[in-house]
Amino acid sequence: MRSSSRRAGTLFGPLWVLAVNSVVRKGVSILSTARLTPKSNLLSALSLCTFVCVGSARALADEGMWLFEDLPRARLKQKYDFAPTSAWAEHVMLSSVRFNSGGSASFVSSKGLVLTNHHVAADTLQKLSTPDNDYMKNGFLARRCEEELKSPDLELNKLVSIEDVTSRVKGAVDPFLSADEAYRARRAVMAQIEKESLEESGLRSDVVTLFGGAKYHVYRYKKYTDVRIVWAPESRAAFFGGDADNFEYPRYNLDAALFRVYENGKPAKIEHFLVMANAGVKDGELILVSGNPGRTRRLHTSAALKHLRDRTLPRALDLLRRREVLFQQFGYEGNEQRRRARKELFSVQNRRKAYTGMLDGLLDPALFAAKKAEEDAFRLQVQSRTDLGFAADVWDTIRDAQARLAGQSDRISSLARLSRYYRLAETLVLLAAEDQKPSGERLREFRSSARKSLEHDLFSPAPIYDDLEQVKLADALGYFAQLRGFDDPLVAAVLDGKNPGERAAEVIHGTQLKDVAQRRRLAAGGAGEIARTSDAMIELVRGIEPEYRRVRQVEDEVAEVERQAYAQMLAAKVVLQGTSNYPDATFTLRLAFGVVRGYIEHGRTIPPWTTLGGAFDHENRHGGQGDWRLPCHLTSYARPILSAEIPAALS
């Protein structure tokens, strides 16, 4: 998401992301996703969060991240004279790809080629790299299929169908149940629906909560787990202009990469894919963008935003800065250390910037006052109508839920987030216990229908670096002690009489979780094996498990209370405002649109597109220093794609 919210300076950042999605002009394009013009038959679209390319165009987005099954047809028709057919929508949907690890992409050939951002590919590039073959730094190009490298743990999803199951989910949750009971009932029915859908369709099936709990849809995905990297530029090209450009407006970086999905050891045959546009877009032209935005919070009450402003974001930022400094310090130890920590440092920095932007928005009194005034007016309306009595108390309900979270001892999972070993051990420990329950009663991520995806990650052979793990675990233990207080009995038990650094060294030394076969053995052995093993990391997690479950229970209950409250609020909104609208983002497929347009900055007109030559000018303006140094081999990367031999669809 880059620093979208920072730049937009609003609470609801992702809109701006749309504006940096790119259409490539004819003649100067290096890579191209195809484009859609309503007046032509050329079928094409862009992926949300797709790359910002050398030679790119800028578009101003209309408000909206629309569900594919509920497109704003009237608006599109009226404003742009464009009437998407069902076949068009289905084609764009089937051409769109979701990276399960977070990210959007497009199919761009019949032979399984997937175009995405370099920053989406970065995790895989990092995992495939070694000190001698650093694909992040040097880029990667497979000249033949046999040279393509398989990702250790990528899972790509193609959305195949959507089904509304709202009535079945709501029917299973008696309105008179307590929050805890309602949560259990809802979890059970969702797991059941997913299980049935998986068995019936053979497809990954996720029940998605929309409109904060007013609607439930099953999203069915075709999964691809044999995913291979085909091409990625050097980080100098992908991240050209560095953090400075990234933070402001990444106009010239080649933030793109190609993967290929395989089935049964062969490139997958893809029926629906986007083709390269032969003609460039025009100024003022409509473009449409499909992708999977992560999260928005338009429904949030002022109490929830206040909690976000005064507690969640400041704490998250303290933690992110702590990690940023940690990874940076680790990287100071040498080039190899820098390489190992690079991807995590980058992620942490990007999140820090996004959250800083969100907090900046929330710290704007005028913006907050406007939100509050709108809420007060709406609340008054609701409370003045007897038929909306069901929603009269939702604001208080949400405020109380937030207060319960604030009183809650700090999240224990801060440990898990940082150390890969810890994460693996936690999954194994919870898995062993959860598998003794029926699928519908488990913590949601352990439901049977999601098992394959979970195991794909759990048994990933991606490298783990003990030196980095050591530093991460030591810091996480220190943070744990800081949050709970050093005299907390659990902290004392976890540290076992040592300081965080010593304890981390001991645990890392005493774990065999690097060995994938050992992980498989532990997973297969179930609760008995987990109880017996003397693996130090498993033991550490076992000690924390009861507290983890206690905290998790509170969080899940609070989430359930909020889900119900927001659903009621939305129902009242629909009665009063009668507007058809789109739900907050939930990392599911949406369509956005807007027109290609330049803008004015400091009195200068900025054209809607940049050119490849502009990248070299940009380099010159910065004296080719630091992050503004293009890689020598830029043109050699560009060649296979620029080449006249490449047909409209990549091969």
Place this chain on the structure above:
Amino acid sequence: MRSSSRRAGTLFGPLWVLAVNSVVRKGVSILSTARLTPKSNLLSALSLCTFVCVGSARALADEGMWLFEDLPRARLKQKYDFAPTSAWAEHVMLSSVRFNSGGSASFVSSKGLVLTNHHVAADTLQKLSTPDNDYMKNGFLARRCEEELKSPDLELNKLVSIEDVTSRVKGAVDPFLSADEAYRARRAVMAQIEKESLEESGLRSDVVTLFGGAKYHVYRYKKYTDVRIVWAPESRAAFFGGDADNFEYPRYNLDAALFRVYENGKPAKIEHFLVMANAGVKDGELILVSGNPGRTRRLHTSAALKHLRDRTLPRALDLLRRREVLFQQFGYEGNEQRRRARKELFSVQNRRKAYTGMLDGLLDPALFAAKKAEEDAFRLQVQSRTDLGFAADVWDTIRDAQARLAGQSDRISSLARLSRYYRLAETLVLLAAEDQKPSGERLREFRSSARKSLEHDLFSPAPIYDDLEQVKLADALGYFAQLRGFDDPLVAAVLDGKNPGERAAEVIHGTQLKDVAQRRRLAAGGAGEIARTSDAMIELVRGIEPEYRRVRQVEDEVAEVERQAYAQMLAAKVVLQGTSNYPDATFTLRLAFGVVRGYIEHGRTIPPWTTLGGAFDHENRHGGQGDWRLPCHLTSYARPILSAEIPAALS
């Protein structure tokens, strides 16, 4: 202090610093401080916190940072057969220099040359640098006196005499006074002593609190305020090995610089100075080090250490990391931005590392338990003797004082620390009010005897960069809001309906404090002028002043309570243990000593010295990459010092 405490892994870090102070071997020296051998007449010493030089030796320090008027003569005689004469001690004392801004140094010529660390000189180099003349990056060398550049605000102090005024201070503070009254009485008598001493001697006179309040000495300093930079290496040489080496063991960096002090526009004539040693030190040889260590906390009770561990240090680290990320992000915007923020980033990083080390030590349960056991035993001893009744409650007193601090709303001065404009405005606002009181009743920093030093800083023409100030003030305002809560009335008043970024821009735009003449006018105008001015930064500070004074009052009272309690504890200690010892560090002159010695690491014997050639080897081992690239001109810097023409004393 570098990462001393980190490496030592103890609560009391500065000891290790002694171990990195250097004696330079004959033949390979570039720079040399002279050395002292007890068996020869060659008079010499090292400065504490002096440079670690290319070609350096390592010494293992004995425990102790001794007062010059109370040297451990028996121990020196017994262990090293060295009996320092009073003349010797006076000579070393008079050859030692303190940078009032923080740092130690030595006179090294009769014509006012002062040798110190590059990192001590960095603040001046930063202030003298411009985008076109970047002395931090490129180094500096004045070939003639006329080329030496005057620092905008350095003040150097030479300790001239020490007088014990314990009885006069204690006599002025009736033991039955309340903490507030005692604080006022003590402040008044200290200000009076300083004023009398200044008038009598014409010297800067500071009453220094020793042994946490058991003793009071007047330190009289000759001040030098015309201080010019003579030589500084490029940062590549001064910080060779970068943060990685700095964090572990800076063996090869040329962390040195030369200043010259002037009087009446001419190089000052210096009678006592250290001369270069003609012969190198030997393995096992005694060396002695004089300097001004900042602070130690050996007397701290476990309650005080707990407060440090659980509150002070974690908060300080959150803030430091916040600033580290802030300065780094600012630097990403370009080379000039990086240059502007460099010095502050460096300071913040160094403090972050030092505090991380302290916290690591405090997070060691064994270390903490040992401290507690020692305290409990001592406390039991005290409480079992009726003659020590005066000290029986000091632990509870200190615990309660800490609790009062913890209940205290967070320090308001966090704003001041970051923005130079804010700091200037705060000084002007407080000055105007304080000057209406007698000197002895003012906040201590505004006493009349310290006025010259205060004005030297207040009217410094050092550059102020509005873009950096803007970023700093915006962040400080955001932090202020975070600490006190956004709904706090003072926060609302300070932000004046804008978000932190907008408010910061408005205030920076509305201040004229960059203009030194304007500062002088405001200072001269007194309270009336401060009340009348519409300078936006002054107005901001005026709004915060009452709360600042309220918080300050609590802090000063708590400090007074602690001062009394520690004095009583120490008195009991002396009765029970009868040991003569040295007081905690207070940024006053001390002498430490130890022997030159190598050590064993990973089974390898590390010799006590490194050689100039080692720096080039070190560069090669790291492939000359990143921070391990020596500057091309290293030898040209070295030449004027290495040259055979240079006599034993630099000219």
